[in-house]
Amino acid sequence: MAEKSAVIRMFHVHRRYGAKQALVDVTLDIAKNEFLYISGPSGAGKSTLLKLLYLAEPVSEGQILVDGMNLSRIPRRRIPMLRRKFGIIFQDYKLIPTRTVYENVALVLEARGKKRSLIEKKVKSVLRVVRMEDRLTAFPPSLSGGEQQRVAVARAVIGDPKIILADEPTGSLDDDSAAIIFQLLNMFHNRGATVVVATHDKALIESATGRVLHLQQGRLDRPLDI
Numbered sequence: 001m002a003e004k005s006a007v008i009r010m011f012h013v014h015r016r017y018g019a020k021q022a023l024v025d026v027t028l029d030i031a032k033n034e035f036l037y038i039s040g041p042s043g044a045g046k047s048t049l050l051k052l053l054y055l056a057e058p059v060s061e062g063q064i065l066v067d068g069m070n071l072s073r074i075p076r077r078r079i080p081m082l083r084r085k086f087g088i089i090f091q092d093y094k095l096i097p098t099r100t101v102y103e104n105v106a107l108v109l110e111a112r113g114k115k116r117s118l119i120e121k122k123v124k125s126v127l128r129v130v131r132m133e134d135r136l137t138a139f140p141p142s143l144s145g146g147e148q149q150r151v152a153v154a155r156a157v158i159g160d161p162k163i164i165l166a167d168e169p170t171g172s173l174d175d176d177s178a179a180i181i182f183q184l185l186n187m188f189h190n191r192g193a194t195v196v197v198a199t200h201d202k203a204l205i206e207s208a209t210g211r212v213l214h215l216q217q218g219r220l221d222r223p224l225d226i
């Protein structure tokens with residue numbers, strides 16, 4: 001893969017938690033606008049790999065470049081800029097239960113100091129895309145899992161991120177709700193985003209259209225998979 005086309009580059013990355021080796025010597029390029037699956041059993045290191053990309057945690061060894069930014073050299077004040085490149089979706093949605101659907105999604109743009117009128121326009125528009133426009137004033141605990149995940153997708157994409165990271169996004173959903181989430185991920189992929197999905201769901205992997213990498217005890221099966 002040409003260096004130019006990679007939006008994420010990992011070079012000999014290790015992550016240790018005490019004596020536990022969560023990631024071992026991971027070298028990987030992820031291309032701009034790729035749809036990549038990271039598979040592997042529970043405990044293989046999938047979540048850890050995603051967390052290192054948005055600097056939720058530091059590497060123990062090795063280097064990561066995201067859109068040209070070297071994560072080991074990035075000053076603290078620029079971390080928010082790095083995080084804006086990502087939209088992140090979790091298995092347990094991580095919505096704020098005491099805020100409405102509208103407020104959960106609007107928060108992202110409020111934190112960036114956007115104008116109220118623009119926020120309203122964008123939030124309504126993205127909630128229309130995920131088909132939650134008629135639940136603006138609902139609170140997350142009153143929604144089904146599939147509905148909550150659609151709101152979480154809206155929150156992830158409202159800032160127009162270059163990269164969408166999804167950690168077991170369908171792990172708590174029934175098949176129909178899972179299919180809707182994947183339709184949405186595909187739609188944002190078609191609009192230009194790079195999408196990285198971590199999952200141990202074999203059915204999902206079998207129907208994958210993008211590249212599938214396999215992690216096993218912190219190691220990529222094919223370290224140079226390009």
Ligand SMILES: Nc1ncnc2c1ncn2[C@@H]1O[C@H](COP(=O)(O)OP(=O)(O)OP(=O)(O)O)[C@@H](O)[C@H]1O
Nearest residue numbers: 017020022040041042043044045046047048049200
């Ligand atoms: N904060 C932590 N402290 C200690 N060990 C950790 C920590 N985070 C992860 N680990 C360990 O690192 C290994 C990889 O964990 P990780 O959560 O990345 O796996 P995973 O493939 O995402 O698993 P799952 O599918 O169950 O979420 C596991 O053995 C886990 O127990």
